[in-house]
Amino acid sequence: MDIKDIKQIVREYYNEIKGFILEYLFTKMVLIGAIFSILFSVVILFNSTPVFHVVSTVLPVDTEPQRNTNMTGFAALLTSAAMEGAQKNDKFITSVRSADTAIALWDDWGLKIFNSDPKNKDPNKIKQEHGFLERIMSWVGDYDLPLYYSYHDLQDYIRDLVEIKIDMREYEILVHMYSSNVDFTISFLEDVIRAGDTVAKKVEIRKSRAIIEALKRDLVSSKNASIMSAFSERINAEYYKIASLDNDLPYFIFVLDTPRSSPYPISPNVMYIIISNLIIFIFISTFLGFYQKNKDDLW
Numbered sequence: 001m002d003i004k005d006i007k008q009i010v011r012e013y014y015n016e017i018k019g020f021i022l023e024y025l026f027t028k029m030v031l032i033g034a035i036f037s038i039l040f041s042v043v044i045l046f047n048s049t050p051v052f053h054v055v056s057t058v059l060p061v062d063t064e065p066q067r068n069t070n071m072t073g074f075a076a077l078l079t080s081a082a083m084e085g086a087q088k089n090d091k092f093i094t095s096v097r098s099a100d101t102a103i104a105l106w107d108d109w110g111l112k113i114f115n116s117d118p119k120n121k122d123p124n125k126i127k128q129e130h131g132f133l134e135r136i137m138s139w140v141g142d143y144d145l146p147l148y149y150s151y152h153d154l155q156d157y158i159r160d161l162v163e164i165k166i167d168m169r170e171y172e173i174l175v176h177m178y179s180s181n182v183d184f185t186i187s188f189l190e191d192v193i194r195a196g197d198t199v200a201k202k203v204e205i206r207k208s209r210a211i212i213e214a215l216k217r218d219l220v221s222s223k224n225a226s227i228m229s230a231f232s233e234r235i236n237a238e239y240y241k242i243a244s245l246d247n248d249l250p251y252f253i254f255v256l257d258t259p260r261s262s263p264y265p266i267s268p269n270v271m272y273i274i275i276s277n278l279i280i281f282i283f284i285s286t287f288l289g290f291y292q293k294n295k296d297d298l299w
Contacts (some may be wrong), residue, residue: 009219020066023293026287037277044273050265055176056193057257058292060089061250089173092252093164095203096175096196102155104195109188113157124148162192173253182261189259200243200252208238208245 095101110123120126126149130138138145160214175193179185214236219231245251 001084009093027281027289029286029289030282030285032276033281037281038274041274041277042279044277045270048268049180051178051180051267052185052264052292053176053266054182054189054259055174055257055262056189056255058092058175058253059175059256060092060170060173060194060252063100064170088101089166091167091200092173094197095252096162096164097155097159098196098199099151099155100199100202101192101195102151104189104199106151106153106154108191110149110151110154111147112184112188114153124150152198153296159194162189175259178266186259186261193253193255194250197252199252204251205242205245207240210236239261 009139107123110126111121115123116129117127126147128149130145161177161179164174165176166172167174175184175189177189215231215235215238219228219235222228222231254289
């Protein structure tokens with residue numbers, strides 16, 4: 001096969017494709033399909049709720065207060081052990097997704113998120129509506145369905161909708177949500193961030209108080225001077241830590257950018273909807289035109 005044969009084959013394929021396009025694409029049926037695709041896209045867009053991206057940027061900060069001490073030996077070992085464990089951002093993220101944070105937010109947000117009865121003002125009396133299939137499965141499985149919403153549902157809501165992304169290069173934590181109700185989401189995200197940090201602080205305070213209690217108990221029975229000195233230093237350090245935590249200031253994170261919404265909705269994508277529907281309708285119209293002209297040969 002030489003170059004002339006290849007050119008001849010290419011020319012034949014080109015003519016066949018050109019003939020197919022002229023016969024089946026440039027037709028009245030395809031034009032009508034394209035017009036209907038535009039109308040269909042407009043209907044979809046008018047019935048779509050715009051969804052915005054709400055994001056807040058926070059920075060992890062030092063979780064251990066800076067202090068000038070001369071601890072050596074056993075005291076230094078205790079201090080280094082206290083600084084090990086989860087990273088700063090992990091502590092904050094874990095706290096945001098915890099049940100304690102959901103409990104802290106439940107009274108304010110339980111009714112706003114789950115309540116459908118305007119007469120109900122009690123967050124612990126928000127009735128759950130169960131579908132027919134859920135009731136059938138409950139009857140078959142012989143288990144009871146929950147009557148009311150609880151903070152566990154708010155915890156699941158946070159875990160499902162509040163996304164947390166760590167930018168390791170920039171050392172930032174992005175806390176974001178997608179929602180059609182921008183004002184509601186901004187307010188909710190602000191409270192989630194605040195409550196997550198506050199709950200994490202309370203956990204650290206409880207840990208410090210437990211450490212102080214245990215060290216004080218062992219300090220009474222200890223006769224070793226170096227151990228007594230180390231225990232005393234650690235007790236003072238934990239008291240200092242409690243003093244740095246027992247306030248309303250952020251501790252684990254610093255809010256670099258408060259929650260804000262994208263200026264334009266990320267959904268629906270107007271161009272994607274129009275182009276995709278146009279392609280689908282043109283394909284369907286072309287297939288129908290091909291079928292009408294060749295239905296006798298196909299069967």
